[in-house]
Amino acid sequence: MKKFLYISLYFLSPLVLAGLLISLNPNKYSNMTWLTSMLLGVYAYTWLSWQFVISARPKFIERIFGMDHLYRVHGVMAIVSLVFVAIHRYMNLKVFSESTLTNIGQIAFIIFIAVSALSVVLMATPAILERILKPIKSVTTRIGILKYRSLKLIHNISTAALVLVLIHVLMTSAVENSLPVFVGYMSYFILASSFYIYHKVIKLWVASEDRHKITGVTQEAADMWRIDFEIDDDFYFMPGQFAFFRFASDKSRELHPFTISSSPTEQGQMSITVKELGDFTKGIGNIKPGDEIIMEGPYGRFSYLNYPYERQIVFIVGGVGVTPALSMIKHMADTHESRRVLLVWGVRKKSDIIRVDELTQAMRSIPNLKIIPVVSDEPDYQGEKGYLNKYMLSRMLDKSGISMYSAGYYLCGPSPLMKSAGKILKSLRVPKVLVHDERFSL
Ligand SMILES: Cc1cc2nc3c(=O)[nH]c(=O)nc-3n(C[C@H](O)[C@H](O)[C@H](O)COP(=O)(O)OP(=O)(O)OC[C@H]3O[C@@H](n4cnc5c(N)ncnc54)[C@H](O)[C@@H]3O)c2cc1C
Incomplete structure (x- = not known):
């Protein structure tokens, strides 16, 4: 219910400002071109402001959506908003000649585009672009320029762009003629800057x-x-x-x-x-x-306690991606978990298997816990070798007495493992609601 409310607020909130603008000048906005351009501009302004709220990772929102989903929405909606700005600009330039107002908007747009491009290429590369952008990323990493830390600092320049956008909208005639419109634009700016200050100053100070x-x-x-x-x-x-x-x-x-x-x-x-x-x-x-x-x-929704209805639990993890499973298995051991639990753990070498004593102890406390390492880089390893595939997983589930369609699956690890585990579960027709994942990159 809360999820629905937040999503509705996000998509419908720009309509308040748009409604105000239409009521102020109904004749102008009876023209489709004016109306479309105004709606695009208002949506872009409000959504760009919301980006500052989302990226401040407020706990009351994060608890519902999860951090990685929030950051993905942040990335996608920033790009959608910039596409809206581009169309808004194109439509307006057909009617208006260049002015201080349009130039300020133009500078803000360029800053947003530059920040977004850097983020997509080097910071939060979307999976579909990973193969194309990998060479660029490896060059910048090798020569030590544009490290993640510097990119995060560069990302802050978007606040300057938001100030320019505010100046741009405050210079429009609608603001001159209407106090409610002025208040509407300012409210979004105050909302965005409050969350930004909370995130960058107050939260860090409290922490x-x-x-x-x-x-x-x-x-x-x-x-x-x-x-x-x-x-x-x-x-x-x-x-x-x-x-x-x-x-x-x-x-x-x-x-x-x-x-x-x-x-x-x-x-x-x-x-x-x-x-x-x-x-x-x-x-x-x-x-x-x-x-x-x-x-x-703490943050995150990646916990088996959030899904008490799952009849069995399967962790598919790789390397250091085992950490959430370690925490959950220890919790299960201390709370006498009786369900069947399987940990499939992809590692390069046997020596990458950590916390052996803790896991051995957990196996004593959880009678139905099975741990299967899958070692990829040691051909002499006596056990599961190579990379997990669907036949391997089906066999492991069978042997552990786990029914494929009533277990919850918890995926965590490097991106290739997450992708391949996701594909395996899809090919085995495991319903999506039973699959949970945690990515180690935001
Ligand atoms: C939800 C989550 C849980 C994680 N749990 C673990 C864990 O248990 N054990 C573990 O070893 N690693 C974990 N990581 C990954 C860990 O955060 C990064 O490896 C670490 O921040 C790298 O920092 P660096 O400066 O050494 O490396 P860099 O080379 O600077 O960064 C490497 C990558 O790490 C990520 N990263 C770096 N700094 C940050 C930051 N401040 N905020 C967000 N992401 C950042 C980026 O994706 C970046 O591309 C987790 C990440 C996330 C998102």
Whole structure:
């Protein structure tokens, strides 16, 4: 119900402004060209403002849609809004000559286009463009330009574009003639800038007060580190959720998302497992017990507790994508889960299998838990080898006594694994409602 309300608000809210503009000048907007151009402009303005609300990841919205869905909507709707701006501009330039008003709008449009293009190419590359854009991404990564951190900073320039768009709309004659229209435009701007300030300043400041003492730093595999830290006993999160973290000593103050790999049943302590990848994660081994970690969260909907009706549970994960499964399995062990549970875990080498003791202990507490590693890069491995395929999965489900169409599937890991697992489940005709995924990129 809430989901429906938010979606309706998103799609219908521009109509308030549009209605005001039409009531102010009904004759003008009886002309289809004027009406279309105005609607496109108003929709683009309001939706671009909403982008600032969405990207501030407010918890009351994130709880309903999930963070990765929010960010995907953010990306898609930013592009849709810019297409609307382009058509609005094209239609208006046919009627109006160039002026300060049109030029300001033009500059804002160029900034938005540049920021969006950089984001699509290097930051949140959509799956369909991945193959084409991969070479560009690998070159920029290799020579160290336009790193994720710099791209995030560049993304902030879109606030300047929003200010220019505000100036552009405030210069229109409709605003001069109507206080309600002025209030309408300003409300959206105030909404967008409040969420932006909340996200970039207030939330970071509040988070920086939420410090936790690190109690352990352990190398779990060649490139994976476990960080243990203290947490208040009453801190609530669901197994499988993630939070944003940074170390108090980190000068960049940038928060990074990591799944909480411990369970809420382990009171007073929490852990994350971090794979070395880029600037921030490469330095993880230098962190020492006694240092402080700063946390903002929790977030996410990727928890088996959200789907209590599922009769069995299957985790299909790859590499460090096991972290949410670790948290959920530990929770299941501590709450005496009786359903059948299967963990299919793709790793390159046997040595990438972490938390062996914890999982062995969980197998003692959950009688129906089965763990099957699938090792891809060790031909001599005595067990499942290669990459998961549909025959392998069907066999594993059969052997574990899991009925394919009544289990919930939890997918997490590198993008090729997620894609292939998604395809396998589709080819086995597993209903979409039973498939849940968590992507490790936003
Ligand atoms: C929901 C979620 C859960 C995650 N859980 C884990 C986990 O349990 N263990 C683990 O090892 N990794 C996890 N990650 C991935 C982890 O956040 C990135 O590997 C890490 O931020 C990389 O930072 P870097 O500076 O070392 O690498 P970079 O080379 O700077 O970035 C590599 C990639 O990481 C992502 N990334 C980097 N910085 C951020 C940021 N501030 N916010 C969002 N994404 C960022 C981007 O996709 C980027 O392309 C998770 C990611 C998400 C979205």
